[in-house]
């Protein structure tokens with residue numbers, strides 16, 4: 001199966017980026033959001049990033065217009081009835097996501113593939129809300145989407161080989177690198193990253209070293225571009241705690257217990273860069 005028309009649901013941080021990379025790769029995109037302001041913000045963000053690429057002479061003015069010509073917007077999911085693929089990037093909440101997938105299952109043609117950009121929810125459970133679990137798959141893009149090369153392609157329990165192959169091919173056309181991942185808590189990226197961040201927080205909690213020194217160890221000693229505590233502040237400490245809870249609950253294994261210091265910071269409202277304070281202060 002080949003994909004030509006894509007509906008992206010959710011025009012927030014991730015959805016706008018996903019729409020942009022699809023448009024740049026030549027796909028016709030319908031960007032959907034329930035909120036008209038969010039939809040407009042998403043379009044503005046795409047226009048701004050394309051203009052920046054023109055200013056830096058990476059693309060021409062004509063490329064920009066051609067790319068923008070592939071974008072349509074709507075606040076109604078039913079307007080996407082012609083699409084071959086839906087990529088959902090709405091709020092990270094199982095009830096809200098399953099409601100949208102149930103609606104999509106009713107509206108979309110039976111061959112349409114339904115993908116979710118979820119960073120932590122089980123694809124198998126999202127798929128079970130539909131009558132086409134073999135056509136439901138995870139496409140976990142990284143933030144910021146236009147910059148980051150990786151897409152974790154997550155097979156739910158019932159995802160078919162045909163669905164997987166279609167999405168793998170499309171991901172490559174987006175100039176991204178697909179990695180096949182089975183549907184387990186945290187997939188691969190967060191399963192490896194978050195326990196490392198949590199362990200760095202334990203090291204601060206136990207007085208092993210300061211946040212600055214732990215970050216220095218990982219940058220200079222392991223060649224990481226950013227230390228784990230700086231990265232945690234950037235991701236948001238609430239998001240880090242949430243993902244640790246998903247791992248802890250999903251595996252029932254104490255090795256994933258969130259550090260008490262992480263819980264304390266989140267309770268204090270120290271969520272990292274977005275609130276001005278986390279392991280570092282920002283202002």
Ligand code: NAI
Nearest residue numbers: 010011012013014033034035038089090091092118119143
């Ligand atoms: P966001 O809050 O920036 O955007 C979500 C958008 O979805 C909002 O504009 C909202 O109005 C819209 N929305 C909510 N319910 C809707 C519905 N029923 N129909 C249509 N639109 C609806 O969120 P963000 O950060 O873009 O995250 C979206 C998804 O991507 C989540 O599942 C998240 O876990 C995942 N993700 C986020 C990453 C990140 O770094 N922010 C990284 C990778 C995945």
